[in-house]
Amino acid sequence: MPQGLPILSLVTWLPIAFGVAVLALASDRNPAPARWTALAGSVLGFLAGIPLWTGFSTAAGGAMQFEELHPWIPFFNVNYHLGVDGISMPLILLNSFMTVLVVVAHWEVVTDRVGQYLAAFLVMSGLINGTFAALDAIVFYVFFEAMLIPMFLIIGVWGGPNRVYAAVKFFLYTLLGSLLMLAAFVYLYGQTNGSFEILDFHRLPLSMTAQVLVFLAMFMSFAVKVPMWPVHTWLPDAHVEAPTGGSVILAAITLKIGAYGFLRFNLPIAPDASHALSGFMIAISLVAVVYIGLVALAQSDMKKLIAYSSISHMGFVTLGFFLFNAEGVLGGLVQMVSHGFVSAAMFLCVGVLYDRMHSRNIADYGGVANTMPVFAAFFVLFAMANAGLPATSGFVGEFLVIMAAVKVNFWFAFLAATTLVFGAAYTLWMVKRVVYGEEGNARVAALRDVNARELVFLVLLAACVLALGIWPRPLADVMNPTILELLGHVATTKL
Numbered sequence: 001m002p003q004g005l006p007i008l009s010l011v012t013w014l015p016i017a018f019g020v021a022v023l024a025l026a027s028d029r030n031p032a033p034a035r036w037t038a039l040a041g042s043v044l045g046f047l048a049g050i051p052l053w054t055g056f057s058t059a060a061g062g063a064m065q066f067e068e069l070h071p072w073i074p075f076f077n078v079n080y081h082l083g084v085d086g087i088s089m090p091l092i093l094l095n096s097f098m099t100v101l102v103v104v105a106h107w108e109v110v111t112d113r114v115g116q117y118l119a120a121f122l123v124m125s126g127l128i129n130g131t132f133a134a135l136d137a138i139v140f141y142v143f144f145e146a147m148l149i150p151m152f153l154i155i156g157v158w159g160g161p162n163r164v165y166a167a168v169k170f171f172l173y174t175l176l177g178s179l180l181m182l183a184a185f186v187y188l189y190g191q192t193n194g195s196f197e198i199l200d201f202h203r204l205p206l207s208m209t210a211q212v213l214v215f216l217a218m219f220m221s222f223a224v225k226v227p228m229w230p231v232h233t234w235l236p237d238a239h240v241e242a243p244t245g246g247s248v249i250l251a252a253i254t255l256k257i258g259a260y261g262f263l264r265f266n267l268p269i270a271p272d273a274s275h276a277l278s279g280f281m282i283a284i285s286l287v288a289v290v291y292i293g294l295v296a297l298a299q300s301d302m303k304k305l306i307a308y309s310s311i312s313h314m315g316f317v318t319l320g321f322f323l324f325n326a327e328g329v330l331g332g333l334v335q336m337v338s339h340g341f342v343s344a345a346m347f348l349c350v351g352v353l354y355d356r357m358h359s360r361n362i363a364d365y366g367g368v369a370n371t372m373p374v375f376a377a378f379f380v381l382f383a384m385a386n387a388g389l390p391a392t393s394g395f396v397g398e399f400l401v402i403m404a405a406v407k408v409n410f411w412f413a414f415l416a417a418t419t420l421v422f423g424a425a426y427t428l429w430m431v432k433r434v435v436y437g438e439e440g441n442a443r444v445a446a447l448r449d450v451n452a453r454e455l456v457f458l459v460l461l462a463a464c465v466l467a468l469g470i471w472p473r474p475l476a477d478v479m480n481p482t483i484l485e486l487l488g489h490v491a492t493t494k495l
Helices: 007-025 032-054 088-105 114-133 137-146 148-158 163-191 198-203 208-225 234-241 244-269 271-276 278-297 302-321 326-357 373-387 393-408 410-435 452-470 473-491
Strands: 065-073 078-084
Touching: 007 032, 007 065, 007 078, 007 088, 007 114, 032 088, 032 114, 065 137, 078 088, 078 114, 078 137, 088 114, 088 244, 088 326, 088 452, 088 473, 114 137, 114 148, 114 244, 137 148, 137 163, 137 198, 148 163, 148 244, 163 208, 163 234, 198 244, 208 244, 208 271, 234 244, 234 302, 244 271, 244 302, 244 326, 244 473, 271 278, 271 473, 278 302, 278 410, 302 326, 302 373, 302 393, 302 410, 326 373, 326 393, 326 452, 326 473, 373 393, 373 410, 373 452, 393 410, 393 452
Parallel strands: none
Antiparallel strands: 065 078
């Protein structure tokens, strides 16, 4: 594949252009053109990204590939600079793939302002791809902030009864964190004598005090996004109120940007501070893994339970990153991709039930397997992946992180492994009460099994979960050179 084609611009701007086209076609009286245009946009966006995988060179080490560089604001030396490495490229493909599934999943479900709803997702998809590909700090910041707007609208317009509160809380939390990140970028700009290039930031020598402050400023921004304990409280609210598609993108993609930020900014820019603060990062990651796992046990709302499970799984990711060994970082990254598939599948399953019953309460169900056997089979598979059963994608990342933790400290590994117990507890407890037993009420007895449209996205996600669980090698081969390069960089002091 020629490196000359602007593939990264295509995967960024094509969904956004189609999003604008969908807005132009939006009409609730005749939603079909908007739906088909949205589907075409999401599929083309995904197909445009495939050359990233096929043309990616693992021999290039950790170097950036598919780079694009154009001056944007010459006065401040801001460039439109995109490029991907083994960390960001799989995340772009994951995001493009999820967008297709979300459009398919909401084909008939959303009937109010259909065009605007689908347009928000397409624009969001493009902006997220831009965030993952940006190699200029200001371009990253613009995409990072712009992403908030479609998500804010998705929660605030199409959400549940408490949607305004959830949307505003999500917005304020994220905004506050990102302003500190902008301050860190401006400081680094001054230190590099006027460059916003992220790779220049990586090479910049900084004193310990400067590193700690830059680390903390960026930590605030990315910790809210992940979300790490104790700044996680916006996520359950946002998930419960968001429509199913919003929850899918929020869990599968948006949370990953926070974890990605740690690898792209915190570790390489402030390596000494990262080592010095690793104890603190591991501690709050383990709190998320253990405490939030226990909180998930107590939930009566299915969405809330899966939201807390997401926080617990993302705690695993940040734990893996701050162990500073290759297994830990790889485990964290594989867990990110796996969690993208599994959490999306879980939310879509809840969405399938919600479309039929208009309830998310676990107590309203029971005996779903009697009336929806096909659905129940998929739901149990995804629940097993969520609990980290071997041969599913959930196992690979968690196993690698626990292996890495054993090398550093036995007790880290012990506490991290408790998540497998809690994860199994809350997931199976939910499955038992929803899927099995006697039919809880007459409405469950009248449920119809999944239709062809629902079957499409359930089969696709099941295939992804099993493929990554059985054969994670292709993904690991793409990521490893970049990880080794990163760890080599972080091991070198800047003082």
